[in-house]
Amino acid sequence: MDFGQLVVAIGPWAIALGAGFEGETAAIAGGVMAHHALFPVWAAFLATAFGAFIADQLFFQVGRRFRERRFVVHVRQKPAFAKAVGFIERYPTGFILGFRFAYGFRTVSPVAIGLSSIPLRRFAALNAVACLIWSAIFTTIGYWFGPTVDRIIDALRPYKTELMIAFPIPGTCLLAWLLWRRHRQRRRERTNPPFHAPELPGGR
Numbered sequence: 001m002d003f004g005q006l007v008v009a010i011g012p013w014a015i016a017l018g019a020g021f022e023g024e025t026a027a028i029a030g031g032v033m034a035h036h037a038l039f040p041v042w043a044a045f046l047a048t049a050f051g052a053f054i055a056d057q058l059f060f061q062v063g064r065r066f067r068e069r070r071f072v073v074h075v076r077q078k079p080a081f082a083k084a085v086g087f088i089e090r091y092p093t094g095f096i097l098g099f100r101f102a103y104g105f106r107t108v109s110p111v112a113i114g115l116s117s118i119p120l121r122r123f124a125a126l127n128a129v130a131c132l133i134w135s136a137i138f139t140t141i142g143y144w145f146g147p148t149v150d151r152i153i154d155a156l157r158p159y160k161t162e163l164m165i166a167f168p169i170p171g172t173c174l175l176a177w178l179l180w181r182r183h184r185q186r187r188r189e190r191t192n193p194p195f196h197a198p199e200l201p202g203g204r
Contacts, residue, residue, distance in 0.1 A: 011030075011033060011038055011039050011043075012030075012039055012043045012044065012046075012047035013047065015027075015029065015030035015033070015044055015047040015048055015051065016047040016048065016050050016051030016054075017051055018030075018051065019047070019048040019049075019050075019051035019052045019055075019135070020051040020052060020054055020055030021055060023052075023100075023106060024138050026048065026051070027048045027052075027134070027135060027138035027139050027141075027142065028138050028139075028141055028142035028145070029142060030044035030045075030047060030048050030139055030142060031044055031138070031139040031140060031141060031142020031143035031144070031145075031146065032142045032143070032145065032146045033142075034139070034142070034143055034146075035142070035143050035146025035147070036146065041139065041143055044139050044142075044143075045135050045136060045139045046135075048134075048135040048138070048139050049128075049131040049132050049134070049135035050131075052100065052131045052134060052135065053127060053128055053131040055110075056100075056110045056127050056131070057110075057124065057127070058110075059107060059110035059111050059114065060110045060111070060113055060114040060120070060123055060127075061114060062111060062114065063075075063110065063111035063112065063113065063114025063115045064114035064115065064120075065114075067115055072111060072115075075107065075108050075111045075112075076111075076115075078108055080104045080105055080108045081108045081111075081112055083105075084099070084105055084108050084109045084112040084113075085112055085116075087099075088112060088113060088116050088118070092116075092118060093126060095109070096113065096118075096123060096126040096127060096130065097126055097129065097130045097133075098130070099130075100130060100131075100134050101134065110127075
C-alpha cells in the first residue's frame with residue numbers, strides 16, 4: 001500500500017477524529033482533501049458529521065453520568081457554562097441546533113445539556129441535524145477553497161528554504177505567549193476564586 005492509498009484508507013477516519021476535537025479546521029481540511037480527489041466529498045462530509053456527533057454524545061454522557069468528576073466540575077466553573085445554562089433554559093431546541101456555531105460553547109454545551117433534564121433521544125436527534133448542517137457548510141468551504149490553497153502553495157514554493165528557516169519563529173512566539181497567558185490565568189485564579197455556575201436538575 002503506497003502513501004496515496006493509505007490517505008484514502010484512513011483519511012475519512014482522521015477527519016472524523018479531528019472534527020470531534022478540533023472542529024472547523026478538520027472539516028475544512030476534509031473539504032480541501034476531497035478537492036484533491038483523495039476521497040469523495042461525500043466521504044469527507046459524512047466523516048465530519050460523524051466525528052462531531054460522536055464527540056457531542058460523549059460529552060453529553062460525561063455530563064449526565066459523571067457530574068461529580070473533576071472534568072465536569074471544571075467545565076461547570078467556566079463562565080461560558082453559566083451562559084449555556086441560560087440558553088438551555090430559554091431556548092433548548094435552538095441552542096442544541098446552534099451551539100456548535102458559537103465560539104467558546106463547543107465543549108461546555110454538551111456537558112451542560114447532559115446535566116439538564118433534556119432526554120437523550122431528543123438531544124441525539126437535534127444534534128444529528130445540527131452536525132449534518134455544520135458539516136455541509138464547512139466541508140463545502142474547504143472544497144471551494146481548495147484551488148485557493150493550491151495557488152498559495154505554488155506561490156510560496158520558491159521560498160521553501162526561507163519559510164523553513166522562518167517558520168519556527170512565530171511558533172516560538174506563540175508558545176511563549178500561551179505560557180505567559182497560562183501563568184497569568186493561574187495567578188488570577190489564585191487572586192479570585194473560580195466562578196461556580198448553577199447546576200441544572202438532572203434528567204434521564
